[in-house]
Amino acid sequence: MSQCVPPIPIRPCVLKYLGKTHNLWLRSTLMLEHQAFEKGLSLQIKPKQTTEFYEQESITPPQQEILDSLAELYSLLQEEDMWAGLWQKRCKYSETATAIAYEQHGFFEQAQESYEKAMDKAKKEHERSNASPAIFPEYQLWEDHWIRCSKELNQWEALTEYGQSKGHINPYLVLECAWRVSNWTAMKEALVQVEVSCPKEMAWKVNMYRGYLAICHPEEQQLSFIERLVEMASGLAIREWRRLPHVVSHVHTPLLQAAQQIIELQEAAQINAGLQPTNLGRSNSLHDMKTVVKTWRNRLPIVSDDLSHWSSVFMWRQHHYQAIVTAYENSSQHDPSSNNAMLGVHASASAIIQYGKIARKQGLVNVALDILSRIHTIPTVPIVDCFQKIRQQVKCYLQLAGVMGKNECMQGLEVIESTNLKYFTKEMTAEFYALKGMFLAQINKSEEANKAFSAAVQMHDVLVKAWAMWGDYLENIFVKERQLHLGVSAITCYLHACRHQNESKSRKYLAKVLWLLSFDDDKNTLADAVDKYCIGVPPIQWLAWIPQLLTCLVGSEGKLLLNLISQVGRVYPQAVYFPIRTLYLTLKIEQRERYKSDSGQQQPSSVGNQSHSASDPGPIRATAPMWRCSRIMHMQRELHPTLLSSLEGIVDQMVWFRENWHEEVLRQLQQGLAKCYSVAFEKSGAVSDAKITPHTLNFVKKLVSTFGVGLENVSNVSTMFSSAASESLARRAQATAQDPVFQKLKGQFTTDFDFSVPGSMKLHNLISKLKKWIKILEAKTKQLPKFFLIEEKCRFLSNFSAQTAEVEIPGEFLMPKPTHYYIKIARFMPRVEIVQKHNTAARRLYIRGHNGKIYPYLVMNDACLTESRREERVLQLLRLLNPCLEKRKETTKRHLFFTVPRVVAVSPQMRLVEDNPSSLSLVEIYKQRCAKKGIEHDNPISRYYDRLATVQARGTQASHQVLRDILKEVQSNMVPRSMLKEWALHTFPNATDYWTFRKMFTIQLALIGFAEFVLHLNRLNPEMLQIAQDTGKLNVAYFRFDINDATGDLDANRPVPFRLTPNISEFLTTIGVSGPLTASMIAVARCFAQPNFKVDGILKTVLRDEIIAWHKKTQEDTSSPLSAAGQPENMDGQQLVSLVQKAVTAIMTRLHNLAQFEGGESKVNTLVAAANSLDNLCRMDPAWHPWL
Known part of the structure; x- marks a missing residue:
């Protein structure tokens, strides 16, 4: 029915019913979305104004019904962000919008407060006049979400009371809360009421709660019923699962959580069976009980689960841990020697600590402190649990101090000072000292902090955290005072912190070590420290940083890091061999180019043999870095001869995968066209007079002279590879020269690009010639075979x-x-x-x-x-940032992860x-759709310059209005807003597939937009965006840092912050943009702004390489003098440090701006509006395709 044209009208409430009852969830949702936009839900994406009220009259009753049904389906599908995006567009009270925004990002205390404010406000309005029925859904929302916030804030007593309040009894709520506060009578009464009118989706829960009562109700314990109840609950939950969409997503989460609760009901029955007086003394029942407790300790919910689910799991377990304690304490009166009650005590205490830790990690610090304080209700807590409890408590204050300030530091210090340390082991005491040092450093008591850190590592030398904290402290002082002995100490601390822990935790410390090398002196004091103390660090810790180590190898510190890199290469030969081989060959090519330009001799040197020794035959001297590389490669060849000869064999064969002559020319023509387009945009002030730049002219002339024979350093490469390479190149050259088609085309090509002809220096003439030749060669490429056999x-x-x-x-x-x-x-x-x-x-x-x-x-x-x-x-940086996203609830919950x-x-x-064979770029989609419509894909660009030329011919410059008009004309005649959406509907006819693809596309686009803006990357052209059709994941080929060639600063001037063009926003819908897209960006920014991830340290280390490479390139471009060793001078340390720090500050400023979340407002809303505004889009280069 959904395919009928014209569509058959179905009432929204019927659509909603069909969706949830007959497993047509996503088809109904998409149809309701369509109805909502047709009935005038605004498509405008604009920044929220605080003064703006949504007038309730503006929503008509039929529209109200559509929006209510849509919101309910979003909510049932657990699509929180879509639900929030929709409600923020339609709520009457600004407090509602604020509360929803807070709740979306896990600020439940602030959200609860905002809901209460909204209720107060409505109450006052009621005293004056009656409310219209249109506002009832908003009242309902306040109650439901106030209850949700209370659950997340662990306020179960208050909720039980609220559920039992006179005149407004809510048995469902009582049922959910009463068992947590051990009010079994209230639970039993509520269960009786619920059973009468229970909706079928709750049936599994009712059976589970029957089981809870059967085990825990003191007067009516009926363990024999449990098996039957577990079976029924499981069966009903599976039946519910079958009613959900076939692609697993957020909507399945409650049932996955239910599976854990149902299995733990069964295990709880085993524990209680073992506690029956007849079984209590048996050793095998104690053994079974220990097994269950151990299983429970290892089976935790996941990071992305709400705190209310953690509470369901932990509070259920607490009942049984207490039962163990009570049973064994009663029996130990007969047998004083048995200490089995401690099993329950320790399990109970560690569960409370784990629960408090999770609350802290989810940002609910006050809840965490409250949970931790409950440990005092347990008598005789083991020492190890006391230590963990105090440690978590101190960490809570540390987290608060980051937000609040000194007062919390003092509270944290007080907790440590008031702890009697004589009961704790050395390791525990050492950790307290280290934490104390951290607090002291924060309140500027530097001397005392240093003493505390020193005491900590003396007490327990292998305490990784203490070394790391001391390193941070020393690094801060060193960067201010620049005394090298402090730098050496900081490096020593960081390397000690990496000696014996998992690799992922040591990344941020090694990043610091590599960054500190930028401050080295002429004697390489700091590099010497790295060489001396890196011995204890396992080689695996360095794998993520190999590119940075190789940059150091080329620098003056290289001779001291030779040992370290050799160590890594010994254990992980493949990880080091390819990068170092590539580096060696690159250095060799650069040295040859220098030699050519110095001596003016054009003869290639003959380095035919494979021995890369320092005494190469021929006139080229190996520089020190080349010698270091070859030394490491030699060492690897001696240690792993079979592996390395195989690697060489594989690379050697890759030469057969080179392009044919016309593929090569086609690629170069496309590069040339891209260059011309960027020049055309720079010179768009005078379109018809624009001339070719010398740089472009050289590029094209070189292309003409080497037509199809390759201008890619072929001679250099062939002398370095062994036989297969030179053989394949010789064969290719011979085949090309004998090809009559090639000869004919070469002649025509040379004539076409003859720059002595009048008018040939005009830029737009060159552009049309390039386009003509691209077409000819594309046609030729299409006739070629599409595969060959290996x-x-x-x-x-x-x-x-x-x-x-x-x-x-x-x-x-x-x-x-x-x-x-x-x-x-x-x-x-x-x-x-x-x-x-x-x-x-x-x-x-x-x-x-x-x-x-x-x-x-x-x-x-x-x-x-x-x-x-x-x-x-850039790819390395994104890989290093990914683990941070996995550790935070708000980012894992949304599956935010860079591809x-x-x-x-x-x-x-x-x-x-x-590669992903199913992926294609945005430009390919665009070309497919253009071909369907029968229009040339580059028509919009030509149209843009034609219009500009026409305006300029009248002697005026194009105004902003003209640019807007061009954009609108392209949209109405060539590239409609709905092009991408049509492609997606055509590719994914099934509603579930379409929905899943769109959802993944949205969050991936949020990540890419965030990276482009915050990290100052080059603009995202449509050919760079690769879209995987099988998953909806997006990756970009290839981002680079957008560095100003002249100054080395990050470029920050662009009309739009990231790509959110009309076609993309149409496909995502306005709800998708204001909901998931915006929320994902905020979540990512808040994640990376976490101080303990030390993102700035990772950025400094990666950007250090970028700036060194930039400096080397500027030196080559300006032909700076070489050093005595015949290689370019290394960059001045001071200049390097200041440029990198400037770049990192620019990135961190943007990051913190986006991470701020005051009053439920974020800068992201403003950015999204700017990226989507036609006023900004029309100022973009047409080659960026602002309409696409």
Whole structure:
């Protein structure tokens, strides 16, 4: 019925009923959304104004029904962000909008307060006049969400009272709260009432609660019923599961949580059976009980679960821990020697501590302190639990001190000072000293803080946290005072903190170590400290930082880090070999280029053999960094001969994957066109007079002279690889030269790009010629075979198997895994496909892992030595940021996680890029839709410049209004707002698939927009955005830091903060933009702003490499003098530190601005409105496709 044209009208309440009763959830939701927008729900995305009231008259009764039904479906689907986005558009009271915003981000105390304010306000209005029925849904919302906030804030006593209040009895609420406060009589009465009129989706819960009563009601314990009740509850829960959409998402969470509660009902019955007087003395019943308690301790809810679910699990367990204590204490009067009651005491105490810890991690610090204080209700708490309780309490004050200030620091100090330390072990006392040092440092008692840290590590040398805190303290002083001995101490502390803990926790400390090297003196005092103290650090800790270590290897500190990198290369040969091989070859190419430009000699040197020794034959001297690289590679070859000869063999065969001559020319023409478009936009002030820039002219001339023979350092590469490479290149050159089509095209090409012809220097003439040739070559490429077989050309790859050598699949070591389970290559699959991706003709290679899965990789020839490393640097940063997102409730709950493909450079001009065969770029979608409509995809760009030229011909400059008109004209005649949405509807006809794709697309776009704006990355062009059709995940090929070539600062001037163009916002809908998109951005910003993630430390280390590379490039461009060793001068430390600090400050300022959340308002709303505003979009470069 939904497909009928014109649509069949169905009433919203009927749609809602069909949706939830007949498993048409998402089809109904999409139809209701459509109705809501048709009936005039505003499509405008605007920043919220605090004064703005939504007039209740503006919503008509039919609209009201649509919005109520839609809101209820969102709520039942657990789509909190969509629900919030919808309600914030339609609520009458501004307090409601504020409360919803607070609740969305887990600020339940503030949300509860706002709901109460709204209720007070409505009460006052009622005293004056009657309320209209239209506002009842909002009243209902206040009550439901006030109750939710109370649950999250652990206020169960108050809720039980509220549920029993006269004239407004709510048996469902009483049922949920009474058992937590051990009011079994009230629970029994409520259960009787609920059973009479229970909706079927609650049936499993009623049976579970019957079970709770059967075990815990003191007068009516009936353990024999439990098995039957567990069976019924499970069956009913499974029946509910079948009524939900087939793709698992938030709506399934309550049933997954139910599964844990039902199984723990069964286990609780086992405990209570063992506590019956007849079984109490038996050893096997005690053994069974210990097993259940141990299982419970290990089976925790997950980070993203609400605190109310943690409370359901922990409070249920508490009843049984107490039962164990009571039973054994009563029996121990007959047998004083048994100490079995302690099993219950310890379990009870550690559950309270764990519960308090989770409340603290979810930001509910007052709730956490309240929970922790309940430990005093347990008699004789074990020492280890006392320690953990005080530790959590101190951490609560530490967290508050970050927000509130000194007062909380003093409270935290007081807790430590008033603790009697004589009962604790050395390790516990040491941790208290370290925490005390942290508080003292915060209130500026520096000397005392230093003493506390020192005492902590003397007392317990292997206490990682103490070393790390002391390192932080010393680093802060060192950066202010710049006394090198403090820097050495800080580095020593950080390296001690990495000696014996899991890899992910040590990343932030090693980042600090690498950053501190920027402050080194001429004697390399700090690098010396790293060399001396890195011995205890396990090599795995360095894997995430290999690119940074290699930057150091090239710098003056390189000679001192040679040992360290050799150590890592010994244990993880593959992780070090490819990067260092690429670095070595890059240095070699750079040295040769320098040699050429110095001596003016054009002869290539003959380095045919593979021995990269320092005494290379030929006139080129190996620089010190080249010598260091070759030394490490030699060492690796001696230690792992089989593995490294296999790696060399694999890379050697990759040369057969080079592009054909026309693919190469096509790629270069596309690069040339992109260059021309950016010049055209710079010179859009005078379109018809725009001339080609010298840089572009050189590029095109070079392209003409080397037409199809490759201008990519071919001679250099061929001299470095072994036989297969030179053979394949020679064959390609020969085949190309003999191809008559090639000869004919080459002639036409040379004539076309003859710059002596009049008018040929005009930019727009060149653009149209480039477009013509791109078409010719695209047509030619389409006729080529789409795949080839590996055995035809690559015997080594074809014969390779797991027996040849143990080679991990590419990129396995980019991020170390906690499991240490790495996937090895079993075989290379026989078919290699030729695909158009990332603006080039790439070869897709399929690798079968030893786990049976197939991993597709693209072999890319995108030869640009410096840019490739810059792109990989941003990918590395995103990989390092991902673990932070997994640790915070608000980000894991929304499944926020950067999609980062693996990219491994195997040589300076070639890399392997992890691929998803189902993915395609936004531009490809656009081209598909244009072809369907029969319009040229670059017509809008031509139209833009034609219009500008027409206006300029009249002698005036294009006003802002003209730019707006051009954008509107393109939207109405060429690229409608609904193009992307039409593609998605066509690709995903099933409502569940469409919904899931759109939801994933929204949160991934939020992450990408956040990264582009906060990290100051280059603008997101539509060809960079890769969309995976099987998952909805988005990744970007390739982001780079947007650094000003002249100054080295991050560029921050752009009309729009990130990509949220009309087509994208139409597809996501306004509810999607103001709901999930905005909420996800706020959640990510708040996550990275957490001080304990030390994001600024990670940024400094990654940007240090970026600035060093920028400096090297500016030196090469200006041909600065070389040092005595024949290599460019290293960057001045002071300049490096100040540039990096400036960049990091710019990033952190943006981050903290977005993370601020005062009064439920965030800067993100303003940014989203700016990104979506036509006034800003029309000022963007047309090659960015602002209409798409």
